[in-house]
Structures are given as structure tokens and as C-alpha cells.
Amino acid sequence: MIVETIFSTLDEEGRPNFAPMGLLFNDDSILIRPYRKTQTCRNLFSTGHGVANLADDVLAYVQCGLYGIVLPHFPAATIPGSVFDGTCSWMEMSVIEEKGTAERAEFRCQVLHRGERKEFTGFCRAHYAVIEAAILATRLDLTDRKIMAEKLIHYGEIARKTGSDAEKQAFQLVHDYIRKRGKE
Numbered sequence: 001m002i003v004e005t006i007f008s009t010l011d012e013e014g015r016p017n018f019a020p021m022g023l024l025f026n027d028d029s030i031l032i033r034p035y036r037k038t039q040t041c042r043n044l045f046s047t048g049h050g051v052a053n054l055a056d057d058v059l060a061y062v063q064c065g066l067y068g069i070v071l072p073h074f075p076a077a078t079i080p081g082s083v084f085d086g087t088c089s090w091m092e093m094s095v096i097e098e099k100g101t102a103e104r105a106e107f108r109c110q111v112l113h114r115g116e117r118k119e120f121t122g123f124c125r126a127h128y129a130v131i132e133a134a135i136l137a138t139r140l141d142l143t144d145r146k147i148m149a150e151k152l153i154h155y156g157e158i159a160r161k162t163g164s165d166a167e168k169q170a171f172q173l174v175h176d177y178i179r180k181r182g183k184e
């Protein structure tokens with residue numbers, strides 16, 4: 001099972017970075033598979049620590065994933081790291097093994113600490129739609145233009161019909177991002 005998270009890391013100077021990352025849960029460890037070109041990958045190599053934020057705030061996914069925004073945060077309890085203020089719960093972890101391909105690293109991590117901030121009250125369809133649209137936006141070069149346009153119309157309808165203002169704003173940001181890159 002792959003669980004979508006907002007993953008935070010620190011660079012060598014201690015500057016926080018937030019990015020959506022899917023985590024693979026195994027029985028005794030967690031795998032994170034960042035592309036080598038990402039800041040998350042560079043930071044995991046240099047510091048060996050990260051925080052997986054399990055968050056229901058899809059606007060935050062879009063802000064950090066597409067616009068590079070440093071989300072509001074507070075210090076992690078057991079590692080040098082940052083926890084997203086708006087998260088429901090989080091896991092502080094350290095890297096125990098690194099593998100991967102030329103394109104994509106694979107870090108096996110162990111969880112050192114779990115924290116909870118607020119109840120996760122469930123996802124509505126607009127949450128899924130924004131997450132799927134944001135994934136599309138991060139794969140512009142790999143997706144056919146016509147398929148992209150069709151999917152965006154579909155996700156946009158769901159976001160508008162079922163979302164609150166936050167999801168509608170998040171979808172609009174994804175839409176603007178794709179349009180600016182001339183892919184729609």
C-alpha cells in the first residue's frame with residue numbers, strides 16, 4: 001500500500017523542505033522513493049532523517065509540491081526535522097538503508113517517534129481529485145496532452161461539486177500551474 005504524505009526534511013544548513021511523497025508501508029519498515037533530482041532525495045542523503053506528515057490539507061500538498069512553499073512548522077521531537085503545523089499525525093524517521101536506480105533512490109526507514117495533533121476526519125472526493133491532479137502536474141512531461149486535458153476537466157468537476165473553498169483553491173492552483181507550463 002502506498003500512502004500519500006507531506007514529507008519534510010532539512011538540508012545541511014538546517015533549512016526545512018516539504019514535498020508530497022508516497023510511502024510504502026512494510027511490516028517492519030517504511031520505504032520512501034524520491035527521484036534523485038528532488039531536494040527531498042538530496043536531504044535524505046545528507047542528513048538521513050525525515051518526517052512523514054499524514055495530513056488532510058490538500059491545499060498544503062499543492063503549495064509545497066508545485067510552488068515550493070515552506071509550510072508552517074514546529075521542531076520534531078526526536079530528530080533534526082520539522083513537523084507541518086496543519087498535520088493530523090506524523091512519523092519521525094531515520095534512514096537505515098539506501099538502494100534504488102539511477103533515476104530514483106529508495107530509502108528504507110525506521111520510525112523513531114509518532115505524534116498526533118488532530119483527528120483525521122476523512123477524505124471527500126475533492127481531496128482525491130486535487131491529489132490526483134497534483135500528481136498529474138508533477139508528471140507533465142510523461143503525460144499525453146489530450147489525456148491530461150480530459151483528466152483535468154474530470155477532477156475539476158469533482159473538486160467544484162464536492163469540495164470546500166480550500167479544495168477549490170487548491171484545484172485552481174494546480175490548474176494555473178499546468179496552464180503556465182503550456183500543457184493545457
Ligand SMILES: Cc1cc2nc3c(=O)[nH]c(=O)nc-3n(C[C@H](O)[C@H](O)[C@H](O)COP(=O)(O)O)c2cc1C
Pocket residue numbers: 004017018019020021022023033034035037038039040041061064065066131134135138
Ligand atoms: C501525491 C503526490 C505524491 C508524490 N510522490 C512522489 C514520490 O513518491 N517520489 C517523488 O520523487 N516524487 C513524488 N511526487 C512529486 C514531488 O512531490 C515533486 O516532484 C516535488 O516538487 C519534489 O519536491 P522537492 O524537490 O522539494 O523534494 C509526488 C507528488 C504528489 C502530488
